[in-house]
Amino acid sequence: MATFRVSALALHACLHAELILTIVRPFRTCHSVIELLPHTPIENMPERLERLKAARLKIAQLVLIDRVYLPIFDRLEKEIVTLERDEKLMERARELVRAVQSD
Structure with a gap:
C-alpha cells in the first residue's frame, strides 16, 4: 500500500510539472483551451482535436489524484x-460544396 502511495505521489508530481508547463500557465490567460493551440487552417482541426484529447488524458490522471483539476x-x-x-x-459544408460543383 505504501508503495502505491509513493508511486501515486511521483505520478502526481510528474504530471503536475508537465501540466504547469504546457497547460495551466497559458490556460489562466485564455478564454478557451483552443486559444492555446496555434491558429491553424480549418483543415488542421483533427490535429488540434488530438492535442486536446491528449491533454484531457493527462488531466484525467490528475483528477483521479486530486479533484482540484476537475x-x-x-x-x-x-x-x-x-x-x-x-x-x-465543416465536413457537411464540404459535401454541399462538392455536390454543387459536380452538377
Whole structure:
C-alpha cells in the first residue's frame, strides 16, 4: 500500500510539472483551451482535436489524484465536444460544396 502511495505521489508530481508547463500557465490567460493551440487552417482541426484529447488524458490522471483539476477536465471536455461538432459541420459544408460543383 505504501508503495502505491509513493508511486501515486511521483505520478502526481510528474504530471503536475508537465501540466504547469504546457497547460495551466497559458490556460489562466485564455478564454478557451483552443486559444492555446496555434491558429491553424480549418483543415488542421483533427490535429488540434488530438492535442486536446491528449491533454484531457493527462488531466484525467490528475483528477483521479486530486479533484482540484476537475474544472480543467470539464473545460477540456467542452472544448472537445465543440471542436468535434465544428469538424462535422465543416465536413457537411464540404459535401454541399462538392455536390454543387459536380452538377
